[in-house]
Amino acid sequence: MPREEYIEQEYFFRVYRERLEENVPSQDILKTVHEEILSTTRLPMAVDFMRAEILHSGRISDAMVRLPHYFTPFQSFVIARAEDDVSRFEQITGLQILEREAKYRAGSASMSGSFVYQFECIVRNRLGYGDGLRAMANDPCFDKSWKTWINDLNNKLGANELSEIVYRASEHFLTRRRARMGTVPETPDNAVALFGEQEGRIARANIGRDPMCFFAALQRQLNYPQVPLSRKVVDDKLSPFLESRLVRLEQRLKIVEMEQKGGIDLTKFYKKENDSGNGNGALEN
Secondary structure, eight states: OOHHHHHHHHHHHHHHHHHHHTTOOHHHHHHHHTTTSOTTSSHHHHHHHHHHHHHHHSOHHHHHHTOTTTSOHHHHHHHHHHHOTTOSOOHHHHHHHHHHHHHHHHSSOOHHHHHHHHHHHHHHTTOOHHHHHHHHHTOTTSOHHHHHHHHHHHHHTTTSOHHHHHHHTBHHHHHHHHHHHSSOOOOTTTSSOOBOHHHHHHHHHTTTSOHHHHHHHHHHHHOOOOOOOOHHHHTOOOOHHHHHHHHHHHHHHHHHHHHHTTOOOGGGGBOOHHHHSSSSOOBOO
């Protein structure tokens, strides 16, 4: 789409998110934001359709799915997951994800950057690999080679980590192989380098590390957009009370293991001579 469409999409998703945080009803947001969007774009028509759909079904994702010529399958997937009644993924984060993606596409977006951003959104917000990868593969920003590679990714992730898969699909991998072999045989796996030299170098350096380190390195080095995190996922931690109980259980297990190995060494609990003050090495009370 033209750059002005993505600029207006970024504005729409941002305003929608901000007004939801102010507890403004979605129907009212869609009614007022229609007048603020640039009329030379197709977004006002899409907003009108979403407003009609939300009055009918209460979900804007249904309208987005029925507008595939304007909203991408990934955009529809993210909002659908946010509107799912059993999902822990909230709509505020979904709108922020689409806002940052639209901003990235309005600039100098690349297919590799779009892939990394969308994939990290799925991973870090636990949106589901199967449906998420299918939505990504159907995104019109990817060409045929990318679509085929993304469709095969679900099977490859079971045996290899993402950084290794990205490295083997990069120009850096082909460059190293040419230097070692003198030529690269044309095979389906390496006929086309989907990622550039720098992406391949970063991926190779992160093989065996936490995948989040890989994403963070790409953001630092290549200015890829940072992924918003679901507040419910971030806050999904153990309570301090439960953590303290787990610590006590761990200590008890250590004592049991020491008893099984021949008893507990009580000398660890003796005071040192300079701490006791009497030099008798008595036990602490």
